Amino acid sequence: AQSVSQHNHHVILSEAASLELGCNYSYGGTVNLFWYVQYPGQHLQLLLKYFSGDPLVKGIKGFEAEFIKSKFSFNLRKPSVQWSDTAEYFCAVNARGGSYIPTFGRGTSLIVHP
Amino acid sequence: DAGVTQSPTHLIKTRGQQVTLRCSPKSGHDTVSWYQQALGQGPQFIFQYYEEEERQRGNFPDRFSGHQFPNYSSELNVNALLLGDSALYLCASSRDRVGYEQYFGPGTRLTVT
Secondary structure, three states: OOEEEOOOOEEEEEOOOOEEEOOEEEOOOOEEEEEEEEOOOOOOEEEEEEOOOOOEEEOHHHOEEEEEHHHOEEEEEEOOOOHHHOEEEEEEEEEOOOOOOOEEOOOEEEEEEO | OOOOEEEOOEEEEOOOOOEEEEEEOOOOOOEEEEEEEOOOOOOEEEEEEEOOEEEEEOOOOOOEEEEEOOOOOEEEEEOOOOHHHOEEEEEEEEOOOOOOOOEEOOOEEEEEO
8 A cells, every 4th residue: 555744734934935845655556646736725636636647746736746766755846936936735546557546744844924 | 617616614513424425616617526625645536426417436435426406516425434434525627437526615624423
């Protein structure tokens, strides 16, 4: 079974600061990787996903993530955050060729001060 | 195009009672998955329905059961409620059984007292 670790549980930044949220997974096979975002009072929505190909994936709202297979990592980045990026961020992984059921990390709460 | 909808939004129940939560998938989607999200945690997979059958199940007791209807909508039933069942229950739909990309509903907040 796969597992996901998000080491930063709470992150506080000022606007225009750069963001990097860590995500590491544990699984021996091929995986699909996701980042979801949950804005205050809103539903969980997909930010970006990686299935195959270029390990640098660009998502919505200026976010990107890089899949480093050797490190089992899929870190989320944004060069300059905005107050509107305040949200909960979840990394998820599913096993390709397996159940395809995603396993989520416990999430990172990001607060951006204006 | 309506996304995934869930009802009710909030629910308060007493220990030992039973509850039914409902979900309508996004238009064009035929697969529905249910998740439990405890406070401060990520969503945990409960089960998935496709073609009106439970196809996969997570590590949840039999008190958690579900159903999918011919129009692809789904229900989650929880019997003999425990305090620990208090959580946000999320429904997600996808277009195929593989579920590469899931669309989530707003959730039902269940409080058990």
